Amino acid sequence: MSLVTVGTVAFDSIETPSGKADRVVGGAASYIALAASHFVREQELISVIGEDFPKEFLSTLDSRGVGSEGLVTIKGGKSFFWEGSYHEDLIGRDTVTTELNVLEGWTPTVPLSARHSKFVMLGNLDPSVQLSVIEQLESPPSMIVLDTMNFWMDIAMDSLKKVIAKVDVLMINDDEARQLTGLKTLPLAAEAVHKMGPKTVVIKKGEHGAIMFEKDQVFFSPAMPLKKVVDPTGAGDTFAGGFIGYLARLGDTSWEAKKQAVVVGSVLASFTCEAFGTERLESLKESEWHARMRKLRAMVKFRSIRG
Amino acid sequence: MSLVTVGTVAFDSIETPSGKADRVVGGAASYIALAASHFVREQELISVIGEDFPKEFLSTLDSRGVGSEGLVTIKGGKSFFWEGSYHEDLIGRDTVTTELNVLEGWTPTVPLSARHSKFVMLGNLDPSVQLSVIEQLESPPSMIVLDTMNFWMDIAMDSLKKVIAKVDVLMINDDEARQLTGLKTLPLAAEAVHKMGPKTVVIKKGEHGAIMFEKDQVFFSPAMPLKKVVDPTGAGDTFAGGFIGYLARLGDTSWEAKKQAVVVGSVLASFTCEAFGTERLESLKESEWHARMRKLRAMVKFRSIRG
Numbered sequence: 001m002s003l004v005t006v007g008t009v010a011f012d013s014i015e016t017p018s019g020k021a022d023r024v025v026g027g028a029a030s031y032i033a034l035a036a037s038h039f040v041r042e043q044e045l046i047s048v049i050g051e052d053f054p055k056e057f058l059s060t061l062d063s064r065g066v067g068s069e070g071l072v073t074i075k076g077g078k079s080f081f082w083e084g085s086y087h088e089d090l091i092g093r094d095t096v097t098t099e100l101n102v103l104e105g106w107t108p109t110v111p112l113s114a115r116h117s118k119f120v121m122l123g124n125l126d127p128s129v130q131l132s133v134i135e136q137l138e139s140p141p142s143m144i145v146l147d148t149m150n151f152w153m154d155i156a157m158d159s160l161k162k163v164i165a166k167v168d169v170l171m172i173n174d175d176e177a178r179q180l181t182g183l184k185t186l187p188l189a190a191e192a193v194h195k196m197g198p199k200t201v202v203i204k205k206g207e208h209g210a211i212m213f214e215k216d217q218v219f220f221s222p223a224m225p226l227k228k229v230v231d232p233t234g235a236g237d238t239f240a241g242g243f244i245g246y247l248a249r250l251g252d253t254s255w256e257a258k259k260q261a262v263v264v265g266s267v268l269a270s271f272t273c274e275a276f277g278t279e280r281l282e283s284l285k286e287s288e289w290h291a292r293m294r295k296l297r298a299m300v301k302f303r304s305i306r307g
Numbered sequence: 308m309s310l311v312t313v314g315t316v317a318f319d320s321i322e323t324p325s326g327k328a329d330r331v332v333g334g335a336a337s338y339i340a341l342a343a344s345h346f347v348r349e350q351e352l353i354s355v356i357g358e359d360f361p362k363e364f365l366s367t368l369d370s371r372g373v374g375s376e377g378l379v380t381i382k383g384g385k386s387f388f389w390e391g392s393y394h395e396d397l398i399g400r401d402t403v404t405t406e407l408n409v410l411e412g413w414t415p416t417v418p419l420s421a422r423h424s425k426f427v428m429l430g431n432l433d434p435s436v437q438l439s440v441i442e443q444l445e446s447p448p449s450m451i452v453l454d455t456m457n458f459w460m461d462i463a464m465d466s467l468k469k470v471i472a473k474v475d476v477l478m479i480n481d482d483e484a485r486q487l488t489g490l491k492t493l494p495l496a497a498e499a500v501h502k503m504g505p506k507t508v509v510i511k512k513g514e515h516g517a518i519m520f521e522k523d524q525v526f527f528s529p530a531m532p533l534k535k536v537v538d539p540t541g542a543g544d545t546f547a548g549g550f551i552g553y554l555a556r557l558g559d560t561s562w563e564a565k566k567q568a569v570v571v572g573s574v575l576a577s578f579t580c581e582a583f584g585t586e587r588l589e590s591l592k593e594s595e596w597h598a599r600m601r602k603l604r605a606m607v608k609f610r611s612i613r614g
Binding site: 090188219221225226227228246250259260262263293295297299300303 | 512518528534536566600604608609
């Protein structure tokens with residue numbers, strides 16, 4: 001197995017200025033696995049759902065090569081549910097309801113087939129669950145990527161720092177980089193994160209793109225400018241899935257490959273923003289994201305200055 | 308004369324988390340002219356100051372090829388004064404004092420030598436003053452660039468729209484693009500601005516870079532990531548000055564040249580943020596901004612994706 005992901009698989013009810021979606025499939029691991037499925041034909045997903053989860057989504061995963069050996073269904077259980085409402089600017093959002101349900105007290109089991117995975121994606125989740133996945137690995141992976149959020153910094157910073165110390169790539173947004181390190185500028189925050197363990201820091205800035213730091217190197221990818229954003233839920237997870245999926249396909253963890261992976265992640269995330277839930281990511285064709293990759297490339301290309 | 312600029316020349320008192328600066332030289336035209344002086348050896352500046360303005364700054368302008376025929380000194384008058392205090396995030400700021408002084412009721416006179424300028428920079432100022440400069444031109448320039456801000460949209464939208472209709476390039480920030488057009492996304496706002504007149508729209512996003520729209524083309528330049536930002540005052544004006552100065556030097560208004568000009572503007576603006584006032588822009592050496600241009604170029608460069 002080249003790629004294994006742990007994260008939530010959930011129902012989301014979402015309201016944005018574009019409309020409402022009721023109990024659509026969501027959760028970090030759903031977006032990650034679907035994004036990565038555009039690059040790898042075999043991967044394993046570790047999560048927990050209730051008996052209420054739609055069989056169709058499980059078939060979708062299966063048809064895309066996402067193994068479900070690590071996806072536990074709790075009999076009579078209810079799936080994790082999140083309800084949120086976005087502000088007019090599509091950046092701020094209020095959580096209306098969070099029902100942990102089957103997620104509460106869950107401890108993950110990494111399937112035997114995935115214990116030697118070369119690429120490990122720790123989707124946004126309780127850091128103690130993320131740590132447990134690392135501890136079950138039986139050979140050192142080529143790359144562990146950790147995605148997390150301010151929520152865990154608020155309530156479980158010690159536990160989070162233990163996971164951070166064990167990963168190669170940390171993915172957070174700009175506010176979270178400041179919160180984690182107490183430093184105001186991203187270059188200083190990145191230096192501080194390097195000292196915590198991760199060689200590479202990817203800072204997601206939503207509509208403002210993503211910036212990656214590694215030693216003295218910096219790479220920046222803009223986000224694709226969209227005429228209409230319907231729902232940004234899952235964009236960060238899609239970014240992560242595109243990033244690690246692309247690298248897992250190449251089996252390459254070089255700086256050059258990671259730069260491409262940041263662009264791939266940005267492009268895939270732009271599609272997720274165009275519809276509610278995972279819909280757009282499922283219907284996405286290779287020719288579509290290839291075309292957008294070319295557009296993004298043209299967007300940052302300029303000739304050396306004269307004079 | 309290849310370049311003429313109209314805008315304020317002023318005293319600024321500024322407080323940021325890094326410290327305080329009392330009555331340093333500021334104003335849009337000061338930053339624009341100094342930035343442009345790194346590219347053109349002759350330019351004209353149209354503005355008004357009081358007798359209180361330091362002679363040293365006028366010598367600085369003179370030594371850099373900035374003509375002062377259009378820079379009027381009002382006997383016994385006091386120069387425009389702005390006092391502001393930045394928030395912790397260096398984005399929000401409160402205006403403590405604004406004293407228009409000699410600016411009040413001033414009508415600009417474009418010197419005869421500048422009435423055939425090929426490049427015209429309308430720095431942030433009362434739109435009626437900007438319009439008056441356009442009306443005094445005696446031959447059509449290659450390019451008129453207009454910088455403005457939300458303040459004029461609040462109190463003089465009609466007058467502002469008259470100027471916008473007459474320029475080639477509009478420079479505003481992202482919030483202002485939304486305010487001006489009533490549209491939420493930048494691609495839609497840019498389309499709406501095109502319909503108002505300007506062929507090209509440059510949207511400044513501060514630390515998040517700058518994005519330029521022209522017909523169906525888009526170009527994006529990140530801002531230079533800085534470890535420490537001392538004072539962002541004048542960064543937008545510096546961007547404008549670098550942009551038009553570079554184009555005036557080349558005598559080129561093509562899309563390719565404008566893309567380079569956006570990068571030049573971004574790089575120059577990053578230096579302005581490193582110190583209070585115009586200090587850093589004055590001490591800036593060619594080798595320094597060349598080095599930063601190379602860094603920025605490397606920051607966005609990636610190979611075509613594989614597979």
